Amino acid sequence: MHPTARYVLRRVRFAIMTVFVAVTVNFAIFHLAPGDPVSGLSRVPGMTPESQAALRRQFGLDESLLHQYVSYLVQLVHGNLGISFQNQQPVSANLRDAYLRSVPMVFSAAVVAILLGVLVGVVSAWHRGRALDKVSVLTAIGLYSLPSQWLGMVLILIFGAYLPTRGSSDPFLIDPTRGEQLVDYLRHMVLPATTLALVLLGQYAVVVRSALLETLSEDYILTARAKGHSNFSIMRRFAMPNALLPITTLVALSLGFVVAGSVLIETVFSWPGVGYAIYEAVLTRDYPTLQGAFLVLTVSVVCANLIADMLYVKIDPRVAL
């Protein structure tokens, strides 16, 4: 078999195994965590010991863990993510709505962060050791180390008077046109997306700079310099292509971020996306929603990594050998 085909087959097999293991681990983690979806309802007016027992039966929580696990797998095979314990609606419908709200916001933030991060990393590596490099590195590490929820709060305090601080839209608009709806949506997106972009930007800048510094110290860069290539040409033709591997990995992992949303940022800005849904599901021990959200996340990350693995072969054919 051709080495590239063998490599691709190996990665696909590995991806399938990863998803299966993740499905099992997702099930185990949530079910073995203390608390259950019903225990938290003991102090809700109208709930009685009998109604709690009935809910446990209804949710199948009175069955053994093994039985629940097998039922879950059977459901999955049939393409059914189950019924949410929180509102007793299909998990797939709940998650679809949440993903539709998360993806644009997180994707925008990731794109801005990648573009700016690469730019800052390149500039920093270019001016290695000089003041601009030091300022860039310090800023990048500073942003990277900021707790995202804290940064979000600071932005709310500063920009709360000018920009919306909650949700993905203003439900109180009077008969808005499509254009007004879009502007409103984008305005709501500014603060959460900026928070996320700032936090992500730092890590991109640091990784790009580090990868570039490594390649810039290689002999072939010296050779290129000796041959009279300009600095820009060296960076574009020799350094960047060789620094692409770690950057590709980081971008692939970011795609997972896009799917997972961002739990803390969506909570701070009450953005009704998948991160927010996960937060609510953890609080209410909504196992089907948690399992469904993490399954989609797992599959997305695995697929993104699989694509990255394929790109490796294109970027550096040696990895297939």
Add this chain to the structure above:
Amino acid sequence: MARSRWIAGVLAITLTMFGLVACSSSPDSRHESGGGTLRIGFSGAILEGVNPFTTFSFDAKALFTQVYPSLVQLTGDLKFTPNLASKWAVSDDGLTWTFDLASGGQWSDGKPITAADAAYTINTIRKYADSALSGTTQASTVAGVTSAVAKDDHTLVVTYKVPSGTVLWTLARLNILPEHVWSQHEGNGGKDLTAFSNYPTVSGGPFVLTEFQKGDHVLAKRNAHYYRDEPSIAGFGLVTFKNTDALIQAAKNGQVDLAVNLPATAVAAFSGAAGVKLAEGPGAVMDTLYVNVNQKRPEHRELLDKAVREAMDLALSRKEIVDTVWLGHAEAGSSFVPPSAGEWNDSSITPPEQDLAAANAKLDAAGYPRGADGIRSADGHRMSYQLITTTDNDAADREFKTMQKNFHDVGIEVKQASMDPNTASQAVTAPDGKATEYQLILWYAFGAIDFNFYSSLFLCSGIGSTNGDSYCNPEYDRIYKEANLTVDDSQRKQLEYQLQQLVFRDKPEFELDYRNIIEARSSGWDGFVMGPQGSFSSLNSTTLEQVHQAGD
């Protein structure tokens, strides 16, 4: 070169768009004619759904009170007030309740609201109360009902097995549903009633629900065919805030007209804010320290000694908790029914004053000597206890610190175990529902939504599930049963007082404080009616029926 230019172009366009959008002005929010729309911001609202059979959150219940008819409602101080039922009467034997219903009401789809809808709702819940609907809060609203009959469009007769003093209390929690909609969803042995999303929603209270987005917002407009006086406002919207600071900012910046469920720390944040008025009143939320007094507990059996609990109660400084934890925006606690419940609170029960000398003397006399480190011992072990706090209580750490110092002064050590509410709920019933493990827990709860319910939390039968401190006193159970069978309110009140006195005497728990309800209102609006749950309440629709734009 071309690729670099392309990347630079994308970056420039993206950043420019971000800048333009950020600088663009917001499209107008609605304040349309006909009374305007009241924008309510709710900190911590969940809005999990609009099916009354599958929702448990306070905000969902409060929403249903505004968009579904109920036979009666409760005022802020827990007195019954007419809603769909304009008057009611009970037969001499206390078994038959006859409700005269208001006329002229319509559901949002134009169908009339009649007694048949009320009878259908009660009978359907009864029919599935032991099966498909047994896991709902609605099942208990029809306990003891033998039949519900619509004698005509405006007369409903509900018959009970035995006389009951809780009829109106439980029926006040019942949302009346349109028969022509819900009867289509009884399939699968009634299970379709819980599978039904109920959206788009056919509703028919003072408002009708027009838009719902899970976890985010609901919109409702005035019901033009309400069976009572129409509300002044055109409608209201409720938006959720998971972040209280964001809600405070939104209220200060005029993005919401009413911000509810605000913490005590918010008061300072509104100091000097233009166009916003703060409102504060006695609230229903109380903080309570529970002691596990389960007679079967294998360890720390000294907690079963009433002298120990009396000493702990004397050691607690409720004043310090009110002053430092709640910055004065709370009242010291005493009875498990808060004063905001009006005359159902036994006002003869007053908060104990801290008396460290008396507490120490009590423990000395009961034979609990201090060790070298100042901590007392009981049966050879240190009186050191784990105190569970919950992560949903923002003030838990400060409350714990105060209690830790108070207890240390009498030779009792407490160590904090912070848990999320679900884990804490399970810890309280561990192991396996026997409820013999935990020692102390700090909970907060809405006390005045339904004090009948809170009275039921002390029953022996609730140990391992709803009975938080595993208190079991046959005398309490007997009086509770008698109170529930007593139809006459004044007689029943005396029995309820006895229940409160029993718990205060036996001290399975210490009510620490009753938090004030705090909300911020735009000065552009008038007519808010403050109750123990605030203006947006599950008890009644009074505020939203009466609120209006200032000057109207």
